[in-house]
Amino acid sequence: MKGTPLPHTRLLIVDDEQSFVDVLTNRLSRRGIDVVKAYSGAQALQALRQNIFDVMVLDLKMEDMDGIEVLKIVRKMAPDLPVIILTGHGSRTAAEDGMTLGAFDYLTKPCELKELMEKISLARQAKNKQNGETNK
Amino acid sequence: MHEPITDRKEFYQVLTRNIRIRILLVSIIPMMLTLGILCRQFHLAYSEKISAHIGELVLKHTQNIDTFLKEKLGNIRYLARQLSITEPDMAQQFLTSQLSELKDEYGDVFTDLGLVDSDGIQFAYEGPFRLVNADYSEAAWFLKSMDSPYYISDVFAGLRGHPHFILAVKLSAQGRTYILRSTINFTTFNSLVENVQIGRTGTAFIVNAQGQLQTHPRSGTKEIVPSFIADPTIFKDEHTLILKHKNDKGNTCLYALTLFKTVDWRMVFRQDAGDALRDMWNAELFTLIIFLVGCTAIVSVSFTLSKNLVKRIARADRKNEAMNQQVVESGKLASIGRLAAGIAHEINNPVAIMVEEAGWMSDLLEEEAGMTPDGRSEFNRAIAQITTQGRRCKDITHKLLSFARKSDATEADIDINETIREIVELTAQMARYNNVTISTRLAPDLPFIRFSPSELQQVILNLTNNAIDAMGKDGGTVEIVTGVKTQDDNWIEIKVDDNGPGIPAQYLDRIFDPFFTTKAVGKGTGLGLSICYGIIQKMGGTIEVESHVGQGTRFLIRLPVNVRQTTKPSTSDTTNNL
Structure with a gap:
């Protein structure tokens, strides 16, 4: 096992590049993260309705639904779910749009797994802290 | 895209000629007609007046002499009756x-x-x-x-x-x-006639019916009486006759003839036409001189005016052409940018998968038993290599994307240093191929400046490309330096120095002119520097060149810090950790 241990983190990963989702799922699962795959925006929303997640990793450019659209819906469905944008498009503007819509952070492809793990960890901590505050 | 220079020259020559001809036509022809008509009318009126004057004078004297003779004859007749x-x-x-x-x-x-x-x-x-x-x-x-x-x-x-x-x-x-x-x-008796004198040559005399002189003409002149004077038919019914006669020497003379009543003699007044019409000729000569001076003025004005006008038109055309070219160039740059962005995005995804798969292999390898240590280390090396090359791909695509982001022509607050860094990264490959080293010395904390990123890219790209082209195969160095000058005004300075062959002094004042190029035909449009000039000028800045043959060339761009110093937008650190 490598990287920061993130036991019991429930992660939803959304990307229309199936190979990418698959390999990333393998690698993250190996590191103790509970990963659910979604190959499209619709699948992602479906999964969200069925399960509760700690962190979401979202691609911005997808065949059926634009990542930004998905993000908007997600912000409504689960306002406290931290979303990490992972995009192949290096366009800062798209990522910045995501940030203004309330994404937790963003990364550009290809990225180091270590980096992604760190961001997931930070997102998880942030969510926990938020929950802690709200629970009080 | 534009007509060849020779056609253009011909076109401007024709234009110059047309303008000149029109100016000449509309100014000289009416002037000539007016003057001609006026002169002719004046000539006729004056000649008539002179003729009338002479006729009257001669008639008066004839009457005097007639009276004299009649009176004297009357005296004798009176005596005869006595x-x-x-x-x-x-x-x-x-x-x-x-x-x-x-x-x-x-x-x-x-x-x-x-x-x-x-x-x-x-x-x-x-x-x-x-x-x-x-x-x-x-x-x-x-x-x-x-x-x-x-x-x-x-x-x-x-x-x-x-x-x-x-x-x-x-x-x-x-x-x-x-x-x-x-x-x-x-x-x-003679004195009665001799007194009739006008001008220098006007003289009166009396001839008989045979044309023989009856009086001495004005002293000092030898009168040759033309034969027509004796001809009785010339008078027809008139009493006084004014006519012009050309003598053997070719001088035209004005004659006034009158018949006496008392005796079959004729009073003759003769004056050189030139002398009689002297005032008129003087006035006409004066008019002619004024006309010629006027014509000279008009001709010279038509030459200078048409030349200047066409020069201006040509300049405007060139400016227009350069502007069009600039629009085309920036459009080109923008579409290249969009293309690059598309490609970069398309490549990023597969590269990401490759890198992740390599990572997965490395994950799996950790648990793989039964491998020789050498084999394992070779696998790890290969996987590391894939990851490294993936990262390299990412660097390239990110540079392209970053370039594309700036091919937008809309103005934005931009960091000049960043733009320069990107350009240098992009041209580094080409520079290496030409044995040229591009180095930068960028002042930290440059204020942001409001500028169109694509245009700034264009300027820096043009200058560096020119420098690389100029150095040829021998190579050299290009240094880009930025700095802020705060003493008088707030200026940002960008210097692009090269140690190339330099620009000959006679070209220096023309290098920003559109279509001026020293490159071989087909190699350069001659628009690069003129576009740079246009862009910098539009932004309220200046661009200057300083060059010494054999030592190198320096382009100095000064841009006004035209917005209040904006603080850099806060970007999260992660953006820079590519």
């Missing part, structure tokens, strides 16, 4: 007393008086000559006087040997016919 005695002694007494009375009355007009009988013998005479009993029976005047009641002779020398003329009146007494004659003092 004379009743024809006895010689008595007649002699009568003549003596009458001549002295006439002299008292008229001065020296009458020279003598004589009485001639029908045989032509002058039996009584009073006067300064000894002419008593002179025989005139053969004299022309005597024969003519016998045919008419009175007669005025032509001027002749006669018996006394100097010019004179005779007034003769026929009378009858005691059944016989006599002639009373008197001689008119020629000098007195």
Whole structure:
């Protein structure tokens, strides 16, 4: 096992590049993260309705639904779910749009797994802290 | 895309010529027509006036002389009626007393008086000559006087040997016919005519019906009487005639002729046409000089004006062309940017998968038993290599994306240093190929500046590409330096220095001109620097060049810090950790 241990983190990963989702799922699962795959925006929303997640990793450019659209819906469905944008498009503007819509952070492809793990960890901590505050 | 330069030159030449011709046509032709008509009218009016003046003058003098002759003839006729005695002694007494009375009355007009009988013998005479009993029976005047009641002779020398003329009146007494004659003092008579003088050459004289001179023309002139004057038909019904005559020497003279009433003589006034119309000719010459001066002025103005005008048009055309070219260039840059962004995005995804798969292999390898340590380390090396090359791909695509992001022509607050860094990264490969090293010395904390990123890219790209091109295969170094000048105004300075061959001094003031290029035909459009110039000027900045042949060239761009110093937008650190 490598990287920061993130036991019991429930992660939803959304990307229309199936190979990418698959390999990333393998690698993250190996590191103790509970990963659910979604190959499209619709699948992602479906999964969200069925399960509760700690962190979401979202691609911005997808065949059926634009990542930004998905993000908007997600912000409504689960306002406290931290979303990490992972995009192949290096366009800062798209990522910045995501940030203004309330994404937790963003990364550009290809990225180091270590980096992604760190961001997931930070997102998880942030969510926990938020929950802690709200629970009080 | 644009017409060849030679066509252009020809076009401007034709344009210049057309403008010039039009200016000349609309200014000189009306001026010429106006002047021509005015001069002609003036000429006619003036000539007419002069003719009328001369005619009047001559007529007046003719009338004077007519009156003079009539009066003198009247005197003699009166005497003839008084004379009743024809006895010689008595007649002699009568003549003596009458001549002295006439002299008292008229001065020296009458020279003598004589009485001639029908045989032509002058039996009584009073006067300064000894002419008593002179025989005139053969004299022309005597024969003519016998045919008419009175007669005025032509001027002749006669018996006394100097010019004179005779007034003769026929009378009858005691059944016989006599002639009373008197001689008119020629000098007195001559002075009547001689006084008529106009201008330098105007002179009057009297000729008889045969065209022989009856008076001395103005002293100092030798008068040759043209034959037409004696021709009685030229007068037709008119009394006064004004005509022009060209003499043998080619001089045109103005003649005024008048017939006398009392005698068959003509009064002639003659003046050189040039002299008579001198004032008119002077005025016309003056007008002509003014006209020529005006024409010269118009011609020179038409030349300079058309030249300047076309120069301006050409300049505007070039500017326009350069602007069009700039639009095309920035459009090109923008579409290249979009293309690059598309490609970068498409490549990023597969590369991401490859890198992740390599990572997965590395994950799996950790648990794989039964491998030799060498084999394992070789696998790890290979996987690490894939990851490294993936990262390299990412670097390239990110540079492209970053470039594309800035190919947008809309203005934004930009960091000049960042733009320069990107350009340097992009051109580094080409520079290496040409043995050129590009280095930068960028001042930290440059204020942000409001500028179109793509245009700034264009400027820096053009300058670095020019520098690389100029150095050829030998290579060299290009250094880009940025800095802030705060002493007088707030300026950002960008210097692009190279140690290439330099630009010859005679080209320096033209290098920003559109279409000026020293590159081989087809290699350069001659627009690069002119576009740079246009962009920098539009932004309120300046671009200058300084070059020494053999040492290198420096382009100095100064941009005003035109917005209040904006703080850099806060970007999360992660953006920079690519």
